[in-house]
Amino acid sequence: MPTVIFQLPDGTERKVTAASGTVLMQAAVSNGVQGIVAECGGNASCATCHVYVDADRSELVGGPNDVEDEMLDFTAAERRPTSRLSCQVELSDALDGLVVHVPEEQV
């Protein structure tokens, strides 16, 4: 069961444990992590589940898929090289301890 750390814009941290295969957005939402809005429920159509993956794990997490890449151009907070839509990131044991940063705004 990988653990993920969400760093919130106010500086606080939320540690969340979820089964391998769980989508990162789902792990956030079912644990009530503030700032992951996820309006479209994980269908890559709203761009409100944006996160910045911590730089040192970014390669392991990988880059966005095509639809996601398009949506990332339209997030409320600026897009960065490590930007992902959390609904498109699947957790695995290899990602245990992953740190992601929640942006200031999603809408």
Added chain:
Amino acid sequence: MSPLTTAAPGAPVVDLDLADLRRDPYPAYAELRRTAPLAWVPSVGRHLLTRYEDIVHAEKLPEVFSSREEGSLLLRTVGRNMLREDDPDHRRLRSAAEPPTRPRQVRDLWAGAFERTAHELLDKIADRGEADLIADFAEPLVAANLALVLGLRDASAEDIAGWSRAMMAGNSNYADDPDIWLRAEQATGAIEDAVARAAEAARREPDGSVISSMVHAAEPVELTEIQNNVKVIIGGGVNEPRDVFGVGAWALLNRPEVLDRVLAEPSSWKRVFEETARWVSPIGMYPRQLTQDYEIAGLTLPAGSRVALVIASGNRDESVFERADEFDLDRPHRPHLAFGGGPHFCMGAWVARHEVSAIAWPLIFDRLKGLRLADGATASDSDSAAGRMDGWVFRGPTSLNVTWHAAQAA
């Protein structure tokens, strides 16, 4: 699961007059949120769910709060369609239709034409010095844009707007008026013909439109499915962006100091869009039907119960939005519910955002110098010479009469 058309045991029964709701639903919603956040309303034939948190909760459980509501007016008007389906059928249809409405497609494929159409419409009225910004500008603009995105090349803006109006009337025909049904049937018949022709053309020559995308979808979509889904899109695709445009323009024209700030800082048009959609949501509510017994808002609803998620009310919930009745661009960012949530998140969201906040609003204020509401309108008027706000299932100004300095218009 057959729909239950009575109150769940223990549910408070609240009589609401539909005419009152159309005029101004917000006082009734405030009372419901306070005293009966889940109430059976006989005139609507559903339980109204009115608090923000409960609505969000329901939206996130599509397997309990099913979109397959039997006997819904929308099904009667347009036939089976993705709005009233659950996954996987909903998913198949949505994936087929969605690519042309994604934001990059909007920017790269459609934005140029949207802008040209807006200029053409303004060219027609610029010298007049007065207009109804709904009938003379917003409605023809969004209707023409929609024809383009859908791929209905033979349909005029008037066709699209007329069809939309007729179907919308059917879709909110709670009074069961036979004339309204007849007009809706004529409109849907005309759409079926137009879609059949467009689908045929797109089969030979793909054009990036919604119809084309559905014709060439990886998972096959039948012609009837394309027709019915285009009907639904025409319904929402006209009145929602038109109404957001109208409400936002209304709000700014009533608040000159806010308008000045926005004009000085064009990036804030996005905020105007989101706050407008929160303040007066163009879609006020949508129905769901329970697939199992479920407890929400302190009551257990039996399977088959009909529920309306009243997003217009959730968007005015004081526990989430301070001074929720006020239009305030500076309020802390909290997600509004105007686009709905979960798998049915509004497919037209990116089209509407672009055509309204990047094109329609900036252009009218740029080209129609000295734009103001026609005489007699004041900040609190919802019924004045400038126009009237109307509706609860769908809500927006039915007209927006304005004047400007014609001589200086570009």
